[in-house]
Amino acid sequence: MIINNNSTIRKSFASDNWSGASPEILQALIDINPGHHPSYGENDPLMDKARHLFREVFGNDSQTFFVYNGTGANVLAVRQLLRPWEAVVAAHSAHLNEDEGGAPEALSGSKILTIETENGKIKPEQIKPFLHSIGFQHHAQPRLISISQTTEMGTVYSIDEIRQLAQFAHANNMLLHVDGARISNAAVALDCTFKEMISDTNVDVLSFGGTKNGLMFGEAVVFLKKDLADGFEYNRKQGMQLASKMRFIIVQFIAYLEQELWKRNALNANQMAQLLGKKITSIKGITLSRPVEANGVFAFLPVELIEKLQAEYFFHVWNEEKHEVRLMCSFDTTADDINGFVEAAHRLI
Ligand SMILES: Cc1ncc(COP(=O)(O)O)c(C=O)c1O
Incomplete structure (x- = not known):
């Protein structure tokens, strides 16, 4: 929501x-606020309830830990699974690589080996070249594949693609991590459950996002295999991601899962992205640069339009040279917001 010069309220x-x-x-935050409550999630019946909900979603072998943010979830997952000389293989565009300020390398010591992609997705055959260095003491040892679901380019891995990556990882003594900052948008796009997408495909660890889909803050690290989580409590504490007023994260996730809020919110965001994709391409000179698969719309805009439109409805330029922009829809984006944006684009063009 932006308050512009005319004091009108507008979303971005x-x-x-x-x-x-x-x-x-x-509401969940307000309800849990009064009185005193155990700190750190220790001996807290609410924590038992939240973990139970996560086990219902991801299966009985899963173990879930709450953290403050998505960077924390990714970094701690990497640090948990890798020794400092072991490496992560990820798309160059991965948040872990481009947008975490070097935190994964700084805090885990592990190198990130990157793959250039057209659409943010990586395939097993692109990982193969890194395997030549296995057992060669001069090279970082590839141990973890990390993918983002949805990707930073708005694309969505199919269930089969995830399964193939997990099979490839395990056949090569590697593990598979999914950065699920937008996993709810992906589940809605694929019309599947989290279990079908993550547990049944044999993913090892998931950063389960909430903040981008209606939570105030808070993410979860979900280990799908029990022994992988050994000692994670210490890792999280050392990594400064243990919330003392843990109840405020827990209740958000309970509301998110129990009432299927994740689905309603992601459904709206994805539907709005479809609508935006359709409407915006009715304007001469605007074309989609990628198909709309979840809640992101990527489009080429006439260069002279970009700044003027940004002044009314802010959005980020994705590729300066190509005049490609990224338009993200949220759980609270409405058809009116989209109509306003499209009208502004018509007027300003
Ligand atoms: C794909 C992806 N992963 C992780 C994150 C986590 O970010 P943060 O640490 O800001 O919660 C983001 C946020 O932009 C993201 O887009």
Whole structure:
């Protein structure tokens, strides 16, 4: 929401974390606020309830830990699974590589080996070249494949693609991590459950996002195999991601899963992205640069339009040279917001 010079209130298409929190989440926070409550999630019946919900979603072998943010979830997952001389293989565009300020390398010591991609997705055959260095003491040892679901380019891995990556990882003594900052948008796009997408495909660890889909803050690290989580409590504490007022993260995830808020919110964001994709391409000179698969719309805009439109509805330029922009829809994006944006584009062009 932006208050511009005319004091009108307007949403942006900058990112799905520019939106606020869902009313259901705010209510859960208000309800848990009064009185005193165990800290750190220790001996806390609410923690038992949240973990139970996560086990219902991901299966009985899963173990879930709450953290403050997505960078923390990714970094701690890497640090948990890798020794410092072991490496992560990821798309160059991965948040882990491009947008975490070097935190994964700094805090885990592990190198990130990157793959250039057209659409943010990596395939097993692109990982193969890194395997030549296995057992060669001069090279970092590839041990973890990390993918983002949805990707930073708005694309969605199919269930089969994830399964193939997991098979490839395990056949090569590697593990598979999924950065699921937008996993709910992916589940809605694929019309599947989290279990079908993550547990049944044999993923090893998941960063389960909430902030981009209606939570105020808070993410979860979900280990799908029990022994992988050994000692994670210490890792999280050392990594400064253990919340003392843990109840405020826990209740958000309970509301998110119990009431299927994740689905309603992601469905709206994805549907709005479809609508935006359709409407915006009715304007002469605007074309989609990628198919709309989840809640992101990527489009080429006439260069002279970009700044003028940004002044009314902020969004990020994705590729300066190509005049490609990224328009993100959120749980609270409405058809009116989209109509306003499209009208502004018509007027300003
Ligand atoms: C794909 C992806 N992963 C992880 C994150 C986590 O970010 P943060 O640490 O800001 O919560 C983001 C946020 O932009 C993201 O887009």
